[in-house]
Amino acid sequence: MHRNPRAVLRAAAAAAYFLRPAAAAARQTLPNAPTLQAGRAFPSAFSDSSRRAFSSAADYGKDVDEVNRKFAEAREEIEAAMDSKETVYFNEEATIARDAAKDALAAFDALLARLPPADADALRRSMGLKMEQLKAELKQLED
Numbered sequence: 001m002h003r004n005p006r007a008v009l010r011a012a013a014a015a016a017y018f019l020r021p022a023a024a025a026a027r028q029t030l031p032n033a034p035t036l037q038a039g040r041a042f043p044s045a046f047s048d049s050s051r052r053a054f055s056s057a058a059d060y061g062k063d064v065d066e067v068n069r070k071f072a073e074a075r076e077e078i079e080a081a082m083d084s085k086e087t088v089y090f091n092e093e094a095t096i097a098r099d100a101a102k103d104a105l106a107a108f109d110a111l112l113a114r115l116p117p118a119d120a121d122a123l124r125r126s127m128g129l130k131m132e133q134l135k136a137e138l139k140q141l142e143d
Helices: 005-027 057-083 090-114 117-142
Strands: none
Touching: 057 090, 057 117, 090 117
């Protein structure tokens, strides 16, 4: 048996979460979708979605949802690590929590960097306190 069964279960749940859209996309057929031949690269529109610019607030809604999902996941990992304090699983749980929190904070910072200044300020006002809360909880985990 794995030395930390909760970590195994979380990894399996994360894999199922990320594989679900790929399985649905594989079942769905698009009538006008271009087919890629062997050796051809993806069109440039699909090459790097992380550097795209947004034209309105509606355009970055999915990215805000992704940051919120990562924030919630990081909070759950920190809570699990705090529950396992003074056990043999604490170091592994704390490492997972640190990684999740850093991932959420990095996603938030990357989103802010891609937004126009007015939208970035609005997003900072709406989500900034949550990110500060995450930093404080992470610091509490270190203590």
